[in-house]
């Protein structure tokens with residue numbers, strides 16, 4: 001459920017007509033719903049009720065500080081994958097002890113900043129990273145709390161570009177070598193080995209791969225404890241999928257995911273962390289665009305929008321489906337027609353949907369891409385010198401621009417010209 005519904009024939013974000021926002025900020029733009037963000041966060045929080053846990057929002061999904069602050073005020077921690085994300089979370093008021101640092105390529109500088117600023121734990125992905133982390137911690141006279149990310153060799157059955165838990169992926173340490181690597185880490189004076197981390201992929205629409213992975217983590221916990229490690233925290237990653245195509249998808253619910261966690265690792269007495277991103281932010285955001293032209297092509301009509309692949313890259317990059325709806329609710333029973341829905345960027349990949357059935361649309365009409373809150377604005381670029389589009393946050397009947405549209409001067413003046421020119 002989200003809070004983007006038609007009321008009196010016009011799409012609303014909570015209590016605000018989306019067309020009012022379009023009139024105020026111009027298209028294209030992203031708009032997020034506070035109520036949806038909070039609802040999705042609390043679904044996870046409630047699913048883990050009764051266990052010691054922290055829901056660490058994977059802020060890579062949507063990292064505007066207003067979103068981070070909304071979630072942090074509700075009790076969320078953050079999962080960060082770069083020092084930039086770490087600093088952004090801190091700027092949004094998230095304390096270091098609620099931030100976990102994931103990622104395969106943390107540099108010594110990134111590690112230093114997080115250790116100095118305060119961090120809940122590092123999720124370490126390789127032996128060389130252990131060495132660097134240990135050295136930096138010792139140089140600062142600190143002890144770094146760590147988990148080691150294990151790769152359980154599980155097929156997440158998701159898009160190849162976002163599966164991470166197979167042995168051929170770059171992530172984590174093969175679970176078969178975990179004891180050896182934990183022994184290495186346990187002997188390092190700058191590290192406190194507190195737990196295990198696993199994350200097998202994103203947009204999972206079946207619970208079975210989670211179950212396989214978590215059972216392996218449970219088994220490993222027992223082995224590592226027998227080896228003398230005080231395993232007291234399990235970070236079980238993110239990845240629960242969302243219904244991108246409302247008419248024919250029903251991914252598992254957070255409540256069932258929570259029950260699975262309790263069933264597979266609950267008996268171990270560990271503190272549980274999870275790192276959901278998409279399920280919290282995905283359906284909490286839409287991207288709103290205007291139709292610039294309706295162009296009649298060879299046997300097909302193109303809707304040419306003012307938004308493009310640089311604003312929402314998921315269809316071009318993962319062949320992702322996003323439901324697309326007009327801001328003005330179609331009359332009941334209106335006959336749909338197929339459109340190819342495209343942006344103005346100069347490549348064929350700038351196609352959002354092919355032969356999508358829509359109620360008839362004309363130049364000037366406004367439409368919304370649903371489920372665009374996660375991996376939307378954060379993956380945008382200024383390709384074709386198109387300004388990053390604004391982000392707006394709604395709460396009840398209020399809305400605020402939370403990132404403005406840069407002016408062309410701001411964009412152009414970021415370049416510097418060498419003196420020889």
Ligand code: LLP
Nearest residue numbers: 058102199202203238239275276277278375
């Ligand atoms: N934890 C780790 C270590 C991750 O790598 C990720 C996502 C998450 C948590 C959050 O996963 P989520 O709950 O959002 O599925 N750009 C792609 C998705 C990339 C996901 C990368 N890692 C897309 O647009 O589908």
